[in-house]
Amino acid sequence: MFRASLLLFLFAWSSVAIAETRIPQTQGEISMGFAPVVKQAAPAVVNIYAKIVRPGRNSPIFADPFFQNFFGGREAPRPRVQNSLGSGVILSDDGYVVSNFHVVGSATEIRVVTTDRREFQAQVVLGDEESDIAILRLQDAQGLPYLQLRDSDHVEVGELTLAIGNPFGVGQTVSSGIISGLARTGTATGNTRGYFIQTDAPINPGNSGGALIDVNGDLIGINTSILTRSGGSNGIGFAIPANLVAEFLRQAKSGNDKFVSPWAGMAGQSMSADIAESLGLSLPQGVVISDLHPLSPLAAAGLRVGDIVTHVDGKEVNSPAEMKFRMSIVGVGGKSVLTRLRGEESADVSVSMVAAPEKPAAEETTLDNRTVLPGMTVARINPALITRMGLLLSQTGVAVIEPGPYGARAGLRPGDVIIAINGRRIERPRDVERGLRDPGRRVQMDLQRGGKPVSLRFRL
Secondary structure, eight states: OHHHHHHHHHHHHHHHHSTTOOOOOSHHHHHHTTHHHHHHHGGGEEEEEEEEEEOOOOOGGGGSHHHHHHTTSOOOOOOEEEEEEEEEEEOSTTOEEEEOHHHHTTOSEEEEEOTTOOEEEEEEEEEETTTTEEEEEETTOOSOOOOOBOOGGGOOTTOEEEEEEOGGGSOOEEEEEEEEEEEEOSTTTSSSOOOEEEEOSOOOTTOTTOEEEOTTSOEEEEEEEEOOSSSSOOSOEEEEEHHHHHHHHHHHHTTOSBOOOOOOOEEEEEOOHHHHHHTTOSSOOSEEEEEEOTTOHHHHTTOOTTOEEEEETTEEOOSHHHHHHHHHHHOTTOEEEEEEEETTEEEEEEEEOOOOOOOSOOOOEEOOTTSSSTTOEEEEOOHHHHHHHTOOTTOOSEEEEEOHHHHHHHTOOTTOEEEEETTEEOOSHHHHHHHHHSOOSEEEEEEEETTEEEEEEEEO
């Protein structure tokens, strides 16, 4: 009797936070616990089996024809085949499925198995490694059960939740808990790019890509990672919010094969207590703009370095990752209202959501055998390349996209910015071609790597 009363209290308490949540109506419903919700939602959660072919490890020495002949044409190591296991969630009756990029992003073959043991071949139609989201399309699928996406902005800490997936490959499993936190950034993936819902519902390896649902059976988020030292669940799990999943699904259905996120063209930092005190603010809230690209849509809307962005579309933001999330769910082509604080003046500013522009033209070029570093790919730096390569906003000139076998041996890395070759200033990809076509017996390349100067010297 006490257990039933406690369960009724928890459901009723949850309904205070979400007015539309349905509470059990009869003693029979109370005694069944979450069974009706699981029965409704579980068929839309699938198991994913992905095959990934990794190239065999090889020394760069075997890329050199001289050493290939020296070692008698020794064959390169054979590729390695890895099998990845994860989960996914069906989002439409015609076979759109969401999972994690780290489960299927590099897969050469993907097999999806539903709870009624039907099997489908699938392919990734849109994926993004940074967001760790992939949208799959099942072949010859129709009439499938699917989950409704809930507005994750209305999720509150303390709500009851269920995690459904295939942990450790034991089969579909359901675990329960609550929403432990919102707007988590950095803790789940080891960087500051992610934006997650936190739950204490047990999540384990194999749960990746599975569903985090509410007591109505609606999708709150996609389980993606855990915080652990042992490899097992410690009750700290993270899910990608459903609102971002919705934007991925929209772009996939519109034909995009790459996720296009609005470009802010800014660098910023979270407000600390020290910064707030120095600015005379009572609370450390918002994101301080520390740099703006000349083509930034924020700059075009009148924002400037030193401004503090406190809200995006009425939602508090306290980190650059939160700003990126808020802009991403609006999508390119829309508009967001940013609340900025400048001194004691607060104002709402409308900002257009645009993709990172290809200005100036990238002029991407792969060097040929007439140069001393054939196979190296370089491009002129523009906002699109800055976003793609994670370069500093202030960087201009020419960046290394792919060093190639000879460039890698010389010490070049993707993202290196070439400043000069043998003392000659580099401004365009054609300057790199000219500088490496007949450089003489020695080559000196002056670079910027992560904003720091680097000099490479090698003899031909």
